[in-house]
Amino acid sequence: MSTANPLSQLRDAIKAQLAGVNIIPDPSRDITITFRVSHAEKLRLESRCEGILQSDYIRARLFDYALPRRKTVMPVANREVRYHLKQIAANINQQSLDINQAVKQGLQPLNKDVKAYSQKLKAVEVLIKELRKQLDLTTLSSDSQDDAK
Template identity: 50%
Template sequence: MQPDPRTNLSNQLADTLINRSVAPDEKREVTITFRASYAEKARLEQRCSGVVQSDYIRARLFDYPLPHPKLVIPEINRQAIYELKKVGNNLNQQTRAINEAVKIGSQPLSNEVKSYLKTLEELTALLEQTRQSLTQVSVER
């Protein structure tokens, strides 16, 4: 009697998963080194395209999914993002202070205060958009 093709395929898949020698979530304690030519090293670097080399090699060797490339944010953008966050924090503190003053009655909610709060909200949104655009850089190739 011939085994069912589905059962056969299911058994092959189970065998493949059982025989996988390294699980992706195991603790990695062993360092492996090997020699390569300059051409091989260049080819490996090209294929990694933003992925850590050990992750790339591990994925190819053990049939893990390839990791996502890391984003490379230029130093100038990192500094700008840091400054934008500081400005944004200051705007949020001002907004909270005004809202609290209005809530406890020490500051009337006049049209001028409403306009100022709206301006603060617009500035905060603009800062967030700018920060987002600075973090959307191309992947290192």
């Protein structure tokens, strides 16, 4: 007969049983589990899952997976501005390529006007990249401010 604490024996038995169970993420999830929560619990879950699927959050917490990264949500206006800036940058890049190709083929002499224009295109392209970064940072900083609340 053992004189060990029954609680520690139970704890050891559970640890031993769980040690043999390795839960590996399986992409084929075909079983649905439902459970009920109170209104307050639902609100708490929603606040914690903002930007993450609730099922992914619960699965990560339950099975000790890494928490998924929150998806940053960019305001529609920023998305549209970023999209148009990307189009403008693509057009500028195409102009630069065409100028360089014309100079290489001898179709366009490389005079000071062409050089100045190419430098202006590069400067505008740098500004556009900086604007896009600022839009991204604005989105990230507003997300981090929302997380702090």
